[in-house]
Amino acid sequence: MTINGTDHAGDGVTQTAKLDLVTAFNDAAGQGPTIPISADLGGQTLVPGVYNQAATMNLSAPVPLTLDAAGNPNAVWVFQAASDLIVGSGASVTLINGAQACNVFWVVTSSASIGTGANFIGTILALTSITLDTGATVQGRVLAQTGTVTMDTNTITRPVCAAAPQSPAPQVTAVPTGAVATGDGSTSQGIITGKYLLLGVLVVTAAGAMGAVAGMRRKQNT
Secondary structure (H helix, E strand, C coil): CCCCCCCCCCCHHHHHHHHHHHHHHHHHHCCCCCEECCCECCCCEECCEEEEECCCEEECCCCCEEEECCCCCCCCEEEEECCCEEECCCCEEEEECCCCHHHEEEEECCCEEECCCCEEEEEEEECCCEEECCCCEEEEEEEECCCCEECCCCEEECCCCCCCCCCCCCCCCCCCCCCCCCCCCCCCCCHHHHHHHHHHHHHCCCCCHHHHHHHHHHHHCC
């Protein structure tokens, strides 16, 4: 097994992480309101929400489960299984329209099993154990509270949320009225109006600058 990072087996970091896992599990299990789902997730396309299966939750091949964020990179999915989570061999999850693996969570009241060659996405929070069969890959995390995590030639990639795109800063389009300073020491009519509008243009590119611009405009009108 190849570990890219630090092995904290048995140390204080591990003990703190175990407590955090309990907190995360309880929080995710308590999310709602829930949307009841059918026994098999294969072939379904789901929008963000909290989905609950009162028994074993299954995801089978060949048609993937598709998670559609509808352009919202902060969209979150929580899947709550009252019993086991069983992902069949070759099953997969697909993300579309901005959905991110870091925002997908699977809360499993018993144990989870990821089948041979499956391509799974999301963080599994299992009360008991998690088994990854040969060649299964996970873009997420596999976290078991009381049991073991069993692996066989698997690749697990910790997801990192991409930053949401920022809207471009609004531009000041007002044009100073009247004359402005010439730069040679002389002053012409209307310089007060021109100075405050120019200051607004200079600060509009900074964070929160619209407040400053508004302030300049108020001063301009006094």
